[in-house]
Amino acid sequence: MTAQSATLNGGWADFRAVSGDDAAANTAATDLINILDTIEVPIVVLRCDLMIAGFNKAAADVLRLSLSDIGRASRDISVLAGLPGLEEQCSRVIASGEESQADFRDGDKWFVMRISRYPQGERQVTGAVLTFTNVTAFRECIDQVIYERECAKAILNTVADPIAVLDADQRIHSGNRAFYTLFLELASLRTKLKAILAGTSAFQPVEVDHVFPGEGRRTLILDARPLSLPGHSERRILVTFKDITTRKQTAAASGLRAIAERKEELRRSEAFLAEAQRLSLTGSFYWRVPTDEIAWSEQLYRIFGIDRGALVTPELIGSRVHPEDIPLLHDIIERARGAGTDFECEYRLQMPDQSVKYLHMVAHGTRDEDGRLEYIGAVQDVTARRLSEQALGKAQSELAHVVRATALSALTASIAHEVNQPLSGIITNASTCLRMLAADPPDVAGARETARRTIRDGNRASDVIARVRALFTKKESAIEAVDLNEVTREVMALSLSDLQRNRVVLQLELAEDLPAVTGDRIQLQQVILNLLRNASDAMVDVHDRPRQLLVRTEREDGGRVRVSVRDAGVGVDAHNVDKLLDAFYTTKTDGMGIGLSISRSIIERHHGRLWAEANDGPGATFAFSIPSGPASVPDSAPR
Amino acid sequence: MTDKRSLVSIVDDDESVRESLPDLLRLFGFAAEAFSSAEAFLASDVVSETSCLLLDIAMPGMSGPDLQQELTRRRQTIPIVFITGLVDGSVRPHLLARGAVDCLIKPFSEAALLDAVRAALRRPYSEQVTAT
Numbered sequence: 001m002t003a004q005s006a007t008l009n010g011g012w013a014d015f016r017a018v019s020g021d022d023a024a025a026n027t028a029a030t031d032l033i034n035i036l037d038t039i040e041v042p043i044v045v046l047r048c049d050l051m052i053a054g055f056n057k058a059a060a061d062v063l064r065l066s067l068s069d070i071g072r073a074s075r076d077i078s079v080l081a082g083l084p085g086l087e088e089q090c091s092r093v094i095a096s097g098e099e100s101q102a103d104f105r106d107g108d109k110w111f112v113m114r115i116s117r118y119p120q121g122e123r124q125v126t127g128a129v130l131t132f133t134n135v136t137a138f139r140e141c142i143d144q145v146i147y148e149r150e151c152a153k154a155i156l157n158t159v160a161d162p163i164a165v166l167d168a169d170q171r172i173h174s175g176n177r178a179f180y181t182l183f184l185e186l187a188s189l190r191t192k193l194k195a196i197l198a199g200t201s202a203f204q205p206v207e208v209d210h211v212f213p214g215e216g217r218r219t220l221i222l223d224a225r226p227l228s229l230p231g232h233s234e235r236r237i238l239v240t241f242k243d244i245t246t247r248k249q250t251a252a253a254s255g256l257r258a259i260a261e262r263k264e265e266l267r268r269s270e271a272f273l274a275e276a277q278r279l280s281l282t283g284s285f286y287w288r289v290p291t292d293e294i295a296w297s298e299q300l301y302r303i304f305g306i307d308r309g310a311l312v313t314p315e316l317i318g319s320r321v322h323p324e325d326i327p328l329l330h331d332i333i334e335r336a337r338g339a340g341t342d343f344e345c346e347y348r349l350q351m352p353d354q355s356v357k358y359l360h361m362v363a364h365g366t367r368d369e370d371g372r373l374e375y376i377g378a379v380q381d382v383t384a385r386r387l388s389e390q391a392l393g394k395a396q397s398e399l400a401h402v403v404r405a406t407a408l409s410a411l412t413a414s415i416a417h418e419v420n421q422p423l424s425g426i427i428t429n430a431s432t433c434l435r436m437l438a439a440d441p442p443d444v445a446g447a448r449e450t451a452r453r454t455i456r457d458g459n460r461a462s463d464v465i466a467r468v469r470a471l472f473t474k475k476e477s478a479i480e481a482v483d484l485n486e487v488t489r490e491v492m493a494l495s496l497s498d499l500q501r502n503r504v505v506l507q508l509e510l511a512e513d514l515p516a517v518t519g520d521r522i523q524l525q526q527v528i529l530n531l532l533r534n535a536s537d538a539m540v541d542v543h544d545r546p547r548q549l550l551v552r553t554e555r556e557d558g559g560r561v562r563v564s565v566r567d568a569g570v571g572v573d574a575h576n577v578d579k580l581l582d583a584f585y586t587t588k589t590d591g592m593g594i595g596l597s598i599s600r601s602i603i604e605r606h607h608g609r610l611w612a613e614a615n616d617g618p619g620a621t622f623a624f625s626i627p628s629g630p631a632s633v634p635d636s637a638p639r
Numbered sequence: 640m641t642d643k644r645s646l647v648s649i650v651d652d653d654e655s656v657r658e659s660l661p662d663l664l665r666l667f668g669f670a671a672e673a674f675s676s677a678e679a680f681l682a683s684d685v686v687s688e689t690s691c692l693l694l695d696i697a698m699p700g701m702s703g704p705d706l707q708q709e710l711t712r713r714r715q716t717i718p719i720v721f722i723t724g725l726v727d728g729s730v731r732p733h734l735l736a737r738g739a740v741d742c743l744i745k746p747f748s749e750a751a752l753l754d755a756v757r758a759a760l761r762r763p764y765s766e767q768v769t770a771t
Contacts (some may be wrong), residue, residue: 034728106679417697420724424745425655432663433747439666448664501697501725 281381289373314378322348425457515628538569645690691759701714718759
């Protein structure tokens, strides 16, 4: 480059002047000036009096110097004027020879100004050299780094978990805000960290409990890893903490909750069982046979009326069992002890107040892995059921009695009628006979005839009495072979007048060779009588058709005998058929309604069945069928 | 009593009554006819000649009271003495209220029978007097 423009070129007048005419020196000076002008770093040379001695081209550009500025004081240069204490600094450098630096800014450009002593010749110091190194790019770079660092810091500080960097001695180098907030007291942490990190190269996260002042005990997961810093040989460790106290508490709480829920569930199902046992009056027990170890449920203690928790021994059980049932229970238990099979029995307890409880026991035998016999069983208090069964049986027999009495009263009228007819004949005939004998002459033939009629009527009355005796003199439950045809005929004979009074047209169809059934003759008579009365009553309001009543006996398949009574009455409602047979249900306003119920229970005791059905035409048919032959022995009277 | 023997008719389903009563009544001097049912009596030719009717209450088919009603309907005012084997006395006042002369409960004595029949034979005149 050549110096063509004064403003754009460096100013080196003095240096040329110094060179004089020495051609070689001139060439060297020119070369030097040219080299200086090519250097991009502005260079300004000041004299000892701090006047500008020269400057290179870059200085002319940057500091906006021109040739006319040579010899002017540096403080007069507008660009340099912004550097406070420049002259003092330069003087100091010139005096001491020690370099000095200062930042210098020109617009958006940053420079580092270096002041060094300019030696001319061997000893003489002639001034100072100012060089301006452009550090704009470097500054921008640093700014960027600072910005990035602040960003990183801000991010780290917003992280809720504590993070710290340790130096090689496990001293805290730096930490985020969370770290410093949590670790107010660093000394104990350091001790702990030292202990944890000692000798660990491959670090696995560890859970650490730490008591913090003001925070209390907290649980942290501590993780650590070596930080590799490029260009740094110093070993640092990044330590992160994760506060899992809450999570742990939540987990613990939910764990506790789960346990509590399971407990509650268990408690509930236990309560369920206890309540079910209480309601069903069923207790359960466990019997380990070889050791006679017995465990009872709460309800079983209650059933036995023994304080809950008392040690259950065979003696204790024996103290409650009804004396009459002890042999039975003993027998069952001894058999169970040997066989190991399931057993079931009923026995009674005699309570201290002398009341009696009926218990039903069922037990299931199992063997444990060692082959030892165990029983698990249930004991139900069936007292109420037994008592009501007994009450029912009693009520049933009372009802039967009532029905009988009712039937008896109806029969009494009927019997009286039956007996009075022949009695009437007897008296009339006897009167006639006496009068015939008293006549003059006596009508002996007529008297003989009337006497004969008297005997016949007497026999008739006697027959009636015999039938009545057959009906009433027998005691309950006389089991015998019964010809249902005969029974039907007897009942018919006794009911005839009753039926006639009700203007019933009676029709009998009795099967020939009807097999005998085994049973209670009186009870069966009662049933037939009942069915007849019902049929007769059902036709009381019938006026538009004959009051036809058909009584039929017949053989059924399977060796059964059927007796049916078909009326032409008001009939039965299909819905009421079952109800009709229930005790106390009646469609009659003056009936007791129990007749059919009793009849049914009688027939059922004869292993038969009694039913009602609507006829195709008017009326209904009530019928029963019972097995014939000796198989039809009825059950004993109700318990 | 009367020149012409009064006819006492008997309606009863019981044979011994039908056999025994007519003989006794005849011994007392009445004419007697027995019928086994109300229907048979109505079908006979003695209805209008009957001075007294001995009538059973309970009979198959038409009953005694039914016959009484039927006779009233036919304006046959025959005095009626009911005879019954029923011990139940509750029907008696009912029957008397409907115009029966008497109601004899079987078995009855010949005296009771005679009283009732005589009362019946006296009855029509007084009734006819009041009627005309």
